[in-house]
Amino acid sequence: MCSVGDDFDNQTEKLMQKATLTKLSDTCNKCRAEKPCIVLRGKDTYCKNCFLINTVHKFKASLGKSRLIHLNDRVLVWYQIGHPSVALLHFLRTGLDLSTPKKLRFHPIILFVYDQYQLNNKEGKELIENAKRIVSSFGFDCNFISFADYVSNPENVPNLLNSESLFAENDIEKLNLVIHKTSSRTNRNDIKSLLRKKLLIDVAKYWKCKFVFTPEISIDIASNLLSNISLGRGSHVSIDTGFCDDRDDEVRILKPLRQFDMKELALYNNFNRLESLSVRKSAVNPYSSVQDLMAKFVIELQKDFPATVTTIVKTGDKLSLDKNAEVKCKLCKGPVSVSDDLVTSQQSTNFSRFVSNELVDCNKSRQERFSTICNKFDQTNNENELLCYSCTRIYGNFML
């Protein structure tokens, strides 16, 4: 049905604003003196100096605001391919080297997770060499672990860390032993991200780190948020895409770059002459999985509506966890929400599945038929109380 009017009230003009062309200022937005050299958000102009100061400040503010990290805490930093990770290393190095009160006072440990299975041997070796070189240029040691090896043997973290062989011919088979071959690409992606999170937490525990830094930026947050909504993880938005994921009792996963966009960090790297890690990637059909489609959707919408990403991120910030949920999902460790609605989408789907596979006795009256079905349905306990809605969906693809 036409649902145009269902969305209207007096505030619509504020929502989903279209891109507009504005005249740019001749001076830096911040110092109002220097000639600007970059434009952010399509309208704000900055000179090089103010931009660099602002960017560093933004990073520190996101850490400072949370007040989570204390003196001499150990922090595991997940180093990844691309601009954001390099900028993160630079933020850390310059922050640690300060002699002012703003000095960072924790100990970062850098970890590179090898999971680039599209690369051949030579390219793989090159990637690892480059990673080592870049990380050591900041005065950090780079630690390595193979994702496939971890997945096939998660108990063996101490031996896997910095092992000689980071990739092997049978890496994909190792993954297929854990994630069922027939799983859809959507489910594979979902399972992989759960496993990656588990890997980071396990390594952090082994090295006694209380925190993990991951390098997601705003556009990753926005598309992850929408993907998670589409996978039924709506109740976990605040931990999945919020600043702090504290579902593990010992290790917290923080996303210190979640307010940055790619342009900011790419320019930051460019001004500081930082080299970032890049690899050959295989082409992905955006319609092959929910996650790929969401990434494409957010990028395209962002072009016409420049507030898209920030709006989605801010919407996520306004959501919280269900306080009434006591049970933790045994797969994702997020709370299993208990709905106070009389009927839920999960129940409805289960009922639909049930009635579609139930032979009815045509000799009985309609009312009798329905009550027989209802009684039978109530007896079959469809819901696994130890798994959250979304993990019930992927549990079958997962061979633990």
Place this chain on the structure above:
Amino acid sequence: MPSKCSAKCGRNAVLKRPKTGDSLCKECFFEAFENEVHFTVTKAKLFKPNTTVAIGASGGKDSTVLAYVLKLLNEKYDYKLKLFLLSIDEGITGYRDDSLDTVKQNRDDYDIPLKILSYKDLYGWTMDEIVAEIGRKNNCTFCGVFRRQALDRGANLLKVDYLATGHNADDIAETVLMNILRGDVARLSRCTSIITDSGDGIPRVKPLKYCYEKEIVMYAYFRKLVYFSTECVFAPNAYRGHARILLKDLEKIDPAVIMNIIHSGETMKVSEHSKMPTLTKCTRCGYVSSQEICKACVLLEGLNKGLPRLGIGKSSKVKRILEENEKLKGASCNGEDNKCLCSGNDLKPSKFNDLKI
């Protein structure tokens, strides 16, 4: 070889359900579909017995199927409901003329009384007249705002206990996505409710909330129900478009996404720290609104004062103009006997109370 019906009745399947992926024959699909609506109605306690229910009827597939199924369930499961069809005539030539014929056909086919209220009755303007004033760019704003209230006002007029609308699962999922894209947390938190209240004590209920659009079309097709399937001639423009296209693409990847999104919407909790707009009642018409004067009254004021773009732009600007108009009241146009002081002509009825129906 055609696959067999999943319900093991022995017949050949004629369709594959997007909701569950099961293959069903016609008879088992009918029974399953109807049982599911009945399941939703009874579990969610949508209706109390011995009450009257107005079914918002547009002549489209959703409301046609809703009317048919409610009528059928009412008889088979003895809901003891008195059903009405309630239609709104926006006055769009070539769209409503034909679809209202469909609604009239539904009235005769299902033997449910029908009440048609026109925008002309309720607001003094037809959509065709509004388009002549405003052009085609923003007309969907008027149509949508007026229709939403029109159904409520109509329900009030008919003194019904419930207003049932044909919103389906796709509509709800799309709304969840759109509210996230627009950052509208207040709507996000209530858009998945199966029962909502618009302030007049008449609950709006959505019995087809868990029915896939595709299955509704299949049901109408196999039941040979008469429905009207033409886009509005003014074609609702891109407003919802992004969310709609996204949802259709997602459905192609995995149809279960629709129920997943509804689940997400149902279980999401808004943080206690985030500010939510407070809902009050419009000082002019009493309709529930987040502002002092509701959108419909603002748009109407614009039309009646010859400022049709009022209410399209910023609300601060609207407020200023309304205040100025308020000052001029009595001094200029709007005389006490509802005649224009300048021309002496009758003013168009702008308030609900002015209506004689």
